[in-house]
Amino acid sequence: MTKIFETPLYPYAKSADQSGDTPARHKVIVVGAGPVGLAAAIDLAQQGIEVLVLDDNTKVSFGSRAICFAKRTLEIADRLGVGESLVDKGVQWNLGKVFFGDRKVYDFNLLPEAGHKRPAFINLQQYHFEHDFVKRVRALEAEGAPIEIRGGNKVTAIADKGDHVALTVQTPDGPYQIEADWLIACDGANSPSRQILGLDFVGRVFEDNFLIADVVMEADFPTERWFWFDPPFNKGQSALLHKQPDGVWRIDLQLGWDIDKEKEKKPENVIPRLKAMLGEDVKFELEWVSIYTFQCRRMEKFRHGRVLFAGDSAHQVSPFGARGANSGLQDIDNLIWKLKAVIDGTAPDALLDTYDVERIHGADENILNSSRSTDFITPKSKVSRLFRNAVLDLAEHHAFARPIVNSGRLSVPCTYDSSPLNGPDALVDAPLRARPGSPCPDAPYGTGFLLDHLGGDFVVLGINTQVPEMLVLDGITLRGMSIMAADDPDGLIANRYLGDAQSGVYLIRPDQHVAARWPTFDETAMQQALRKACAKD
Amino acid sequence: MTTFNSAPNLTRPDDFYAALIDAHEGLTDDESAALNARLILCLANQIGDVDLLKDIILAAKAQPAA
Numbered sequence: 075m076t077k078i079f080e081t082p083l084y085p086y087a088k089s090a091d092q093s094g095d096t097p098a099r100h101k102v103i104v105v106g107a108g109p110v111g112l113a114a115a116i117d118l119a120q121q122g123i124e125v126l127v128l129d130d131n132t133k134v135s136f137g138s139r140a141i142c143f144a145k146r147t148l149e150i151a152d153r154l155g156v157g158e159s160l161v162d163k164g165v166q167w168n169l170g171k172v173f174f175g176d177r178k179v180y181d182f183n184l185l186p187e188a189g190h191k192r193p194a195f196i197n198l199q200q201y202h203f204e205h206d207f208v209k210r211v212r213a214l215e216a217e218g219a220p221i222e223i224r225g226g227n228k229v230t231a232i233a234d235k236g237d238h239v240a241l242t243v244q245t246p247d248g249p250y251q252i253e254a255d256w257l258i259a260c261d262g263a264n265s266p267s268r269q270i271l272g273l274d275f276v277g278r279v280f281e282d283n284f285l286i287a288d289v290v291m292e293a294d295f296p297t298e299r300w301f302w303f304d305p306p307f308n309k310g311q312s313a314l315l316h317k318q319p320d321g322v323w324r325i326d327l328q329l330g331w332d333i334d335k336e337k338e339k340k341p342e343n344v345i346p347r348l349k350a351m352l353g354e355d356v357k358f359e360l361e362w363v364s365i366y367t368f369q370c371r372r373m374e375k376f377r378h379g380r381v382l383f384a385g386d387s388a389h390q391v392s393p394f395g396a397r398g399a400n401s402g403l404q405d406i407d408n409l410i411w412k413l414k415a416v417i418d419g420t421a422p423d424a425l426l427d428t429y430d431v432e433r434i435h436g437a438d439e440n441i442l443n444s445s446r447s448t449d450f451i452t453p454k455s456k457v458s459r460l461f462r463n464a465v466l467d468l469a470e471h472h473a474f475a476r477p478i479v480n481s482g483r484l485s486v487p488c489t490y491d492s493s494p495l496n497g498p499d500a501l502v503d504a505p506l507r508a509r510p511g512s513p514c515p516d517a518p519y520g521t522g523f524l525l526d527h528l529g530g531d532f533v534v535l536g537i538n539t540q541v542p543e544m545l546v547l548d549g550i551t552l553r554g555m556s557i558m559a560a561d562d563p564d565g566l567i568a569n570r571y572l573g574d575a576q577s578g579v580y581l582i583r584p585d586q587h588v589a590a591r592w593p594t595f596d597e598t599a600m601q602q603a604l605r606k607a608c609a610k611d
Numbered sequence: 612m613t614t615f616n617s618a619p620n621l622t623r624p625d626d627f628y629a630a631l632i633d634a635h636e637g638l639t640d641d642e643s644a645a646l647n648a649r650l651i652l653c654l655a656n657q658i659g660d661v662d663l664l665k666d667i668i669l670a671a672k673a674q675p676a677a
Contacts, residue, residue, distance in 0.1 A: 464648035474656040 077361075079201040082132040083208050086226025092250040100126045101220075101417065103241065103254035105229050105267050108135065109200065110385030110402035111260035112207035116154045117410040119214050119221035121530075123417060126254070127211075128243060132225035134204040137362035138288045141197050141316065141324050142396035146487040146513060147403045148192040149586070153529050155213075157192070159206045164196030165317050170299040172479055174466040176306050180476055181298075184484075189566040190516040191523035195484065197318050199288075200399065232257065232270050234379045256413060257381045260402070263369075265387035273378065277371020278445065280392065282452050283329040285338060285365050288322050289348060291358035295323070301481040303451070303466055307350035312451050314481075315351075322361060325351065326393075328452065335365045368392045370441045370448075376405075377430045384409060389437035394447035394482035397440040404487060405433050411584035420550050421608040428495055428609055436488035443483045450480035487513040490587060497581060497590025497603030503574035504591060514586045517566035519557065524567060527555060529586040532604065537567060539577035539594055547601045550608070552581075583607055613663045615670040 084107065091098040102118055104111045107129035118125040143160065151157040171181040186194040214221050230249065231242035239257045242249055259267035268275060295315065302313040311328035318324055327347060329338060337343060344363050352358065372389035376382065385402030409429050415421035453459035468475035490496065490511035499510050507515055516525045527533075534541045536556040545552040562568055572578050581589040581603050590603035605611045621627050634650075635643045655664055 460644055460648045461652070464645060464652055467645075468649055468652055472653075475652060478652070 077201075078205050079134050079136050082225065083134060083205070084129065084223040084225035085132050086224070086246055088245070088247050089224060091252055092245065092247060097240065097251035097253045099238065099253045099255070100124060101254070102126070102256045102258065102413070103128060103239070103252070104258045104260055105129075106259070106261035106385075106387070107131070107204070107208070107223055107225075108260060108262060108385070108402075109140065109203055109207065109399050110406060111258070112204060112211065113150070113154060113403055113406045114258050114260060114384065114410060115221055115223070116156075116207065116210055116214065117406060118414070119211075119219040120154065121410070121414050122220070123414055124220035125222075126252075127221075127223040128227040128229055128241075129223065129225055130228035134201040134208065136201070137199075137364055138286075138318060138322065138324055139200040140203070140396070140399035141199060141318055142400075142484070143196050143198055143203065144396060144400045144485040144487075145186075145190065145192045145194050146485070147400045148196065149516065149525055150403050150407045152192070152526065153407075153586075154207075154210065156206050156210050159209075160198060160203060161192065161196060163202055163206070163319055164198040165297055165319055166193045166196055167297050167299060167317070168194070169296070170301065172466075172469070172481060173300065173302040173305060174463075174470070175304050177470070179466055179470040179479075182476070189518050189564055191525060192516070195396070197316055197324075199318050199320075199322065202319065203399075229261075229267060229270070232267060232381065234381060236379075239380050255380070255417070258409070258413075259381060259383045259387050260385050261387050263386040263390045265383070267381070268373070268383065268387055271378065271381065274374055275371055275390075276374075277369055277390070277441070279369045280367065280448055280452070281331040282448075283331065283333055283335065283338075283365055283367050284393075285327045285329055285344065285347070285363065287325045287327075287344060287348065287363045288318070288361040289325055289352075289358045290320075290322055290361050291352070291356060292321060293323070293352070293356055293358075303462075303481075305351070307347070312481075313351060323358075327351070329365070339363055339365055366393075368448075370445045372434070372437045372441065375430050376433055377426055382409060382413070382426070382429065384433075388433070389441065391440050391444040392448045393444075394451060395440075395444050395484055396482070397444050397485045400485040401436060401440050401488075404436060405429075407585045408433055408436075415550075415608060420548075422610060425609040428493065432488075432490045432493050432495075435490060435493075439488055440485070447480045447482045489513070495583075495589060495607045495609065497606050498599070499591060500599075501572075501575050501578045501591040501593055504578060505570060505573040508571050508580070508588055508591070510588050510590050512588050514580075514582060514588060515570040517562070517570050518564050519567060520561050520563070525586060528582050530584055532584060532589075532607070533580075533582040534595070534600065535571075535580040535582055536595060537562075537571050537578045537580070539579060541579060541595045545597070545600070547597075547604050548608075548610070550604060552600075552604070581607065613660060615663070615666045617670070 101124040104127045115125045168184045228244045233240045300315040314326040316324045376388045384405040391397045496510035532552045534554045541554040543554045580591045589607040
């Protein structure tokens with residue numbers, strides 16, 4: 075059987091742009107057709123902005139790579155029309171077990187809060203994720219949306235000309251010139267775009283190697299996340315076992331620093347390690363093996379004039395916590411509505427500078443969390459190991475030590491506290507979780523869910539109070555939604571947005587983050603908050 | 612915020628000190644180090660307030676070496 079990551083999904087085909095006399099001009103060019111680049115392109119095309127995706131490859135990613143997609147990513151995917159197929163295919167899990175040496179020290183249940191459309195996480199191979207996104211691109215193309223992917227197109231030169239960006243693209247038919255009003259570089263941790271522009275990427279290298287293997291097996295392991303500290307089959311190191319769809323299991327084995335990578339990757343060396351872990355009698359087939367080291371680092375700025383970096387090209391974290399692809403999707407969620415507003419002329423160019431402010435805040439939070447996980451999993455000194463082991467020993471018998479165990483703090487969306495776009499938090503007694511800067515909490519609404527009704531545009535949300543159905547302020551159209559108790563079947567909208575307040579009015583950004591909130595509707599206050607949310611003041 | 616209390620607070624200082632030393636009786640250096648680590652973690656949980664704990668860590672670090 076041919077696997078989906080072996081089939082060219084966007085094979086090279088010569089484009090008319092390659093034979094024109096003058097370079098063709100596109101509105102937006104996205105470099106890289108990974109999860110982040112595809113999300114950017116879909117988001118733009120859905121909103122009617124012409125976008126061209128260039129990728130030097132022609133296939134989805136090889137091997138599982140990113141496997142853990144968080145709730146916020148699924149909510150963003152819902153807005154992009156892909157959420158349902160991801161969740162249908164993905165594996166859901168809530169239980170985790172932590173082992174230390176040869177014994178289980180405790181297990182935990184993520185116990186996701188009730189009343190959300192999407193689960194806390196799904197496990198899904200990156201190639202399935204990308205495949206679903208490519209299918210969505212094809213569907214948009216078929217509907218006539220302005221979107222195109224060109225495989226076998228490698229960007230070799232980038233020049234910011236002030237009012238546009240000029241690119242040289244290498245293809246099997248030779249190079250051609252092309253231009254874009256805006257360029258979004260989503261070309262991964264080794265971003266050629268970043269290197270072409272000679273931009274910095276600084277941070278901390280962790281001296282460690284991890285063997286990751288996708289193993290196909292019919293085994294009785296339950297759908298749980300198992301994490302080992304210092305297991306008997308990998309002494310002094312760590313290991314992770316996680317289930318993916320199609321009977322594929324993901325195994326991560328820490329190997330230490332002084333190893334011969336090429337030798338360790340060979341099946342004759344990998345298989346005995348896996349047998350020691352899974353048991354001699356377990357039948358399995360090795361689908362993919364890779365060895366990686368990682369770094370925690372970011373660019374100093376993600377915006378460079380008309381070139382915008384998103385995902386791993388802008389920031390890189392350790393894999394613990396699933397903060398790579400998930401944060402890349404949040405970058406796109408944050409960036410695209412701003413870019414659209416600037417392109418449409420409804421917001422000043424300065425709005426794009428707030429992409430830097432907000433997503434650098436997000437990247438720093440992710441780098442901090444994933445560095446701390448790494449320091450716990452791989453103690454860097456004798457005393458650090460001493461305390462790590464003491465925490466694990468205590469965790470077996472004492473609940474208090476369990477929250478200190480850190481095998482990855484799983485990705486949650488960033489709250490943009492102190493963002494320059496945040497307006498007033500004037501709703502007294504309302505829950506902190508919905509304060510300005512927060513991602514909107516989901517809740518049942520009517521027979522569906524609230525988040526499906528937010529996003530894409532600015533929304534004025536009235537809870538237990540009437541707001542206008544439509545407003546045009548400063549040339550921006552706002553949709554109004556008035557939610558009364560009858561539409562709030564479980565009372566969870568009131569619980570999550572009002573708390574002890576009687577009524578509330580929220581200004582919600584197109585990326586489903588809260589911009590401001592008040593007890594009642596006031597058009598002047600709304601207009602001021604909208605101007606702030608668009609960086610007009 | 613509660614800060615590091617440098618005034619005497621132990622009900623029976625000699626009893627505490629003896630219990631601490633007795634706990635290490637017969638342990639190797641590695642076992643003693645592990646016990647100390649567990650002890651610090653248990654005590655930290657008892658205190659609970661991380662800002663106070665950071666203040667206590669600073670106070671302990673500020674002690675000049677003999």
